Every structure is written in structure tokens, then in C-alpha cells.
Amino acid sequence: MVFETQIIAHNEIAKGTHELTLKRPSDFVFQAGQYLQIALAELTVADPKGASRLFSVASSPYDLHKIKVVFRSSGSGFKDTLIHMPVGSSVQIEQAAGRFLLPQTLTRPHVFVAGGVGIAPFMSYLYQKIEDEWDYPIALLYGNQNPESAAYLKELKLMSSQHRQFALNEIYERPTPELFVTLASTYQDAVWWVVGPPGMVATTVNGLHLGGIEADRILTESFDGY
Ligand SMILES: Cc1cc2nc3c(=O)[nH]c(=O)nc-3n(C[C@H](O)[C@H](O)[C@H](O)COP(=O)(O)OP(=O)(O)OC[C@H]3O[C@@H](n4cnc5c(N)ncnc54)[C@H](O)[C@@H]3O)c2cc1C
The missing domain is CATH 2.40.30.10 (Translation factors)
Known part of the structure; x- marks a missing residue:
């Protein structure tokens, strides 16, 4: 429609x-x-x-x-x-489409990895969740060139100060598989959601695999066209 x-x-x-x-x-x-x-x-x-x-x-x-x-x-x-x-x-x-549907009920920890404007679907979710509240930790790993180019940073900082289950981690370095191998060990039990330009998504997934995260715990959305 x-x-x-x-x-x-x-x-x-x-x-x-x-x-x-x-x-x-x-x-x-x-x-x-x-x-x-x-x-x-x-x-x-x-x-x-x-x-x-x-x-x-x-x-x-x-x-x-x-x-x-x-x-x-x-x-x-x-x-x-x-x-x-x-x-x-x-x-x-x-009419909206897509199967990158963020979980309505949380039964385990989740990690969101956003590259630049890949933050968009996570903002939609977090704005909604803040009204619903939630019981399991959500960590956002948010990558940008610098704080000036990070959309919604003020809102995200406020959310993380007000919600004990939400942690914001800002990343201002070029993503490498090694970075995500290290991060994988910090959040071993989590489900990973990765959104951004195709190169960033591929690098992240590669690092998570090397870090021991099984494929069925990694969900991705590539902003093809970038
Ligand atoms: C499921 C899905 C969701 C998406 N969600 C988003 C979203 O929330 N936000 C978003 O921004 N994008 C999103 N995208 C990608 C979006 O649809 C576009 O493909 C993307 O924004 C690039 O569009 P563009 O018009 O900038 O570049 P395009 O014209 O498609 O060209 C690709 C690249 O070429 C370069 N380029 C293009 N024209 C010029 C020019 N005249 N001079 C110099 N360089 C140029 C730019 O670097 C550009 O990024 C999504 C894609 C998918 C598949």
C-alpha cells in the first residue's frame, strides 16, 4: 500500500x-x-x-x-x-516491511551494534521499550567517526543514566574483527543485532564468529546502497 x-x-x-x-x-x-x-x-x-x-x-x-x-x-x-x-x-x-524484528519479550541479554545511522531501528525499539520497561540487559555498541557525527547521542546518554538495564558504549575507532572478538567475550551469552553499512556489518559478524558467537545468535540488517 x-x-x-x-x-x-x-x-x-x-x-x-x-x-x-x-x-x-x-x-x-x-x-x-x-x-x-x-x-x-x-x-x-x-x-x-x-x-x-x-x-x-x-x-x-x-x-x-x-x-x-x-x-x-x-x-x-x-x-x-x-x-x-x-x-x-x-x-x-x-507500507513498512522487513524481518529485522526486535524482540517484544526479552528472555536473555541482547547486544545492539549500530554503525552510524544504523542506529535508526534501535532508536525505534528503545523509545518503545522505555515505555514498556524490560528485565534483561541491553547493551548498545554505537560506532561513529566522532561524537559530533553520532545521532541521538544525548537521548541515548539520558536513557542509559535512567535505565539500569541499558548500557551505552560509544566506539570511535574503525571496526575490526579483533575489536569484536574482544567484545564477544564480554557478552558471551547475548543475542547480537548488527545494523549499518554492509562493510561494517561484515566486519562485525566476522569478529563475532571468531569470538565464538554462533551464527543463530547474530541477526543483521545491511544498509545496502552505502
Ligand atoms: C533495509 C534497509 C534499510 C535502510 N535504512 C536506511 C536508513 O535508515 N538510513 C539511511 O541513510 N540509509 C538506509 N538504507 C540505505 C538507503 O536506502 C540508501 O541506499 C543509502 O542511504 C544511500 O543512498 P544515497 O542516496 O546517499 O546514495 P546512492 O545514490 O545510493 O549512492 C551510494 C553512495 O555513492 C556516493 N554518492 C552518491 N551520489 C554521489 C554524488 N553525487 N557525489 C559523491 N558521492 C555520491 C555516496 O557515498 C553514497 O552513499 C537502508 C537500506 C536498506 C536495504
């Missing part, structure tokens, strides 16, 4: 990182972890890859009024057009 909706806010929330807020159509349903497609009626800057892209939803499924997505500017015609569209402009979105 395709919905026509409007941009209701646009903020640069970290260096080169844009959060777009869309009006949530009343029959648009999604679960934390899913993505949607945004399509633009016309491009003001030409783009060989066309006028649509996939974005994970970064806002809570409990927010019935808004849908948020987050992306880095890249110079692509699609994103340049989107960044310069005024509030009130219309875009088309498709």
Missing part, C-alpha cells in the same frame, strides 16, 4: 546527519526494526539511482502521529532534493 504524506519537520541532528519527520498516516502500521520506502514525485537534482530509497523507521511504533527517519547527506540527487524540500511538502511512503 502506498500513502501520500507530508514532511512536518527536518533537523540536522548531528554532523551531516538529517532527521526527517513525516506525518504518520492513520493506517500506516509498523514494528520496531522495520523500514519503509520514501519516493519523491520529482527530483530537483538528477539521480541515476532514481527517486526512492529505503529507510528504517527511527521513531516509536507507539507514536501515532509521526514517523522519523535518519540519514547522512551524501551528495546524491535523491538526498539533495529531500534535504531542500520545505516543511509541508508531500512524499510517498510504502
Whole structure:
């Protein structure tokens, strides 16, 4: 199903990182972890890859009024057009899809590994969970070039100070398999959820395997296209 909706806010929330807020159509349903497609009626800057892209939803499924997505500017015609569209402009979105469904009930520890805007599906989940509360630890390993380019850092720090079951670990080094071998030993019993650009996801998974984490305890979502 395709919905026509409007941009209701646009903020640069970290260096080169844009959060777009869309009006949530009343029959648009999604679960934390899913993505949607945004399509633009016309491009003001030409783009060989066309006028649509996939974005994970970064806002809570409990927010019935808004849908948020987050992306880095890249110079692509699609994103340049989107960044310069005024509030009130219309875009088309498709019904949410995807099987990267974060667990509704926690029965063991979980580790979330986010590379850059790979934080989006975890934000959706954490915003929701904070209203639900939870009984098992969740650790977020959040990788960025530097704190200035880390979206939602303030919100995540607040969550980790207020929720004893949530720990934020900031990573400001290039991910290597060795780094994740070490981290695997810290969180041996956990289920691992890894989201980000394909290279970062592959490096992380490689390190986790070397660190002894079985494949069925590693779930991934690659932001193909980066
Ligand atoms: C399931 C899923 C969920 C996703 N969720 C998100 C999300 O939440 N947020 C998100 O940002 N992305 C997400 N993506 C990826 C997204 O759909 C895009 O593919 C990605 O953002 C790159 O789009 P782009 O327009 O920047 O680059 P593309 O045009 O697709 O080009 C790829 C790369 O080429 C370079 N490039 C492109 N044009 C230029 C230019 N004119 N000059 C210089 N360099 C250029 C950029 O480095 C760019 O990253 C997701 C993908 C999948 C499959």
C-alpha cells in the first residue's frame, strides 16, 4: 500500500546527519526494526539511482502521529532534493516491511551494534521499550567517526543514566574483527543485532564468529546502497 504524506519537520541532528519527520498516516502500521520506502514525485537534482530509497523507521511504533527517519547527506540527487524540500511538502511512503524484528519479550541479554545511522531501528525499539520497561540487559555498541557525527547521542546518554538495564558504549575507532572478538567475550551469552553499512556489518559478524558467537545468535540488517 502506498500513502501520500507530508514532511512536518527536518533537523540536522548531528554532523551531516538529517532527521526527517513525516506525518504518520492513520493506517500506516509498523514494528520496531522495520523500514519503509520514501519516493519523491520529482527530483530537483538528477539521480541515476532514481527517486526512492529505503529507510528504517527511527521513531516509536507507539507514536501515532509521526514517523522519523535518519540519514547522512551524501551528495546524491535523491538526498539533495529531500534535504531542500520545505516543511509541508508531500512524499510517498510504502507500507513498512522487513524481518529485522526486535524482540517484544526479552528472555536473555541482547547486544545492539549500530554503525552510524544504523542506529535508526534501535532508536525505534528503545523509545518503545522505555515505555514498556524490560528485565534483561541491553547493551548498545554505537560506532561513529566522532561524537559530533553520532545521532541521538544525548537521548541515548539520558536513557542509559535512567535505565539500569541499558548500557551505552560509544566506539570511535574503525571496526575490526579483533575489536569484536574482544567484545564477544564480554557478552558471551547475548543475542547480537548488527545494523549499518554492509562493510561494517561484515566486519562485525566476522569478529563475532571468531569470538565464538554462533551464527543463530547474530541477526543483521545491511544498509545496502552505502
Ligand atoms: C533495509 C534497509 C534499510 C535502510 N535504512 C536506511 C536508513 O535508515 N538510513 C539511511 O541513510 N540509509 C538506509 N538504507 C540505505 C538507503 O536506502 C540508501 O541506499 C543509502 O542511504 C544511500 O543512498 P544515497 O542516496 O546517499 O546514495 P546512492 O545514490 O545510493 O549512492 C551510494 C553512495 O555513492 C556516493 N554518492 C552518491 N551520489 C554521489 C554524488 N553525487 N557525489 C559523491 N558521492 C555520491 C555516496 O557515498 C553514497 O552513499 C537502508 C537500506 C536498506 C536495504
